[in-house]
Amino acid sequence: MGIQRIESATYGIDDLGQCVRFFDDFGLFPVEKTDEHAVFETRTGQTLHLDTRPGPPLPPPVEPGPTLREVVWGVDTREELHRLVAEVARDREVRESADGVHHTVDETGFGVGLTLARPRPVTVTPRPANTLGSVRRWNTALEPITRVRPLRMCHVALNIPKDGRERAVAFYTDRLGFRPTDVVEPMGVFMQAPGDDDQHTMLLCHRPDKAGVNHIAYEVPGFDDVVEGGNRMIERGWREARRLGRHTIGSNVFRFLHAPCGGRVEYAADMDRVDDTYETRVHATTPPHHVWALRTNRDQEAPASRTP
Secondary structure, eight states: OOEEEEEEEEEEOSOHHHHHHHHHHHTOEEEEEOSSEEEEEOTTSOEEEEESSOOTTSOOOSSSSSEEEEEEEEESOHHHHHHHHHHHTTSSOOEEOTTSOEEEEOSSSOEEEEEEOOOOOOOOOOOOOOBTTBOOOOSOOOOOOOSOOOOEEEEEEEEOOSTTHHHHHHIIIIITOOEEEEEETTTEEEEEOTTOOBSOSEEEEOTTOSOEEEEEEEEOSSHHHHHHHHHHHHHTTOOEEEEEEEESSSOOEEEEEEOTTSSEEEEEEOOOBOOTTOOOEEESSOOOSEEEEOOOOTTSOOOOOOOO
8 A cells, every 4th residue: 555654753952951841841751861862652653752962864954043854655465665765766765774764855855764564453442422312421521631642643834935836746646646625726745644544644735945954743533632732831831823723725723833843743633534536636725724622712901891
């Protein structure tokens, strides 16, 4: 089938201590830490690498400052891995590292890795919800989640220049087997990996007209995790990047935070799942960013009462 999921992501960073504190607060599991490098993982075994001295086989950064340097994609079989490596190697260098990752670059300059997928099975039990006619929770009050633990990196969004955007998308669709699910002509292309059922696994966004990391999204079990996870990050001193809401494309509930490693990270839940019968949608104009977003007037001064 081909690419199944994001296997790892590597950032080149400046402040290791700050980035370690951020992702510890975010809920990832620490795996390794040295004076120059740290590794975290999700519940499904994907790894996040934070490196203050990134070198080969990583390519040069596509933007100044801390940023994403490489995304490694997990492939289902060794035969498919060899096929994809040979396809990519037709017109660019591919180097294999000792850990079995084949490293190259995409059309924009982002590092791209290919390796065998190593998913770790997890059991997810959604919080039971009650509504009229469908009661799933009896005689039990809900408790705070207190510590949100992301299940997985579910998608990555990269900013790219407008010039050459067709070639940038074609690298992933024609060479790596991604398929466009939503093409937003003024903004970018949402794509699904061959072995994924999320509405999108990747977004190449040309609206900013420059290369850089946009965000990586992390799936959490449910709506409460999105809210409580974001609340905890704010309490720990981190800055929210976008108000709580539900996306139009993908339909997932979201909460974004500015990340010291560059770009943003997203808590995400309840993404649309689509199969091969889903037809690519082409949007001549950009759809609304969200179905809804949190609004409040609680902190505004109450209007003076009117006398009839």
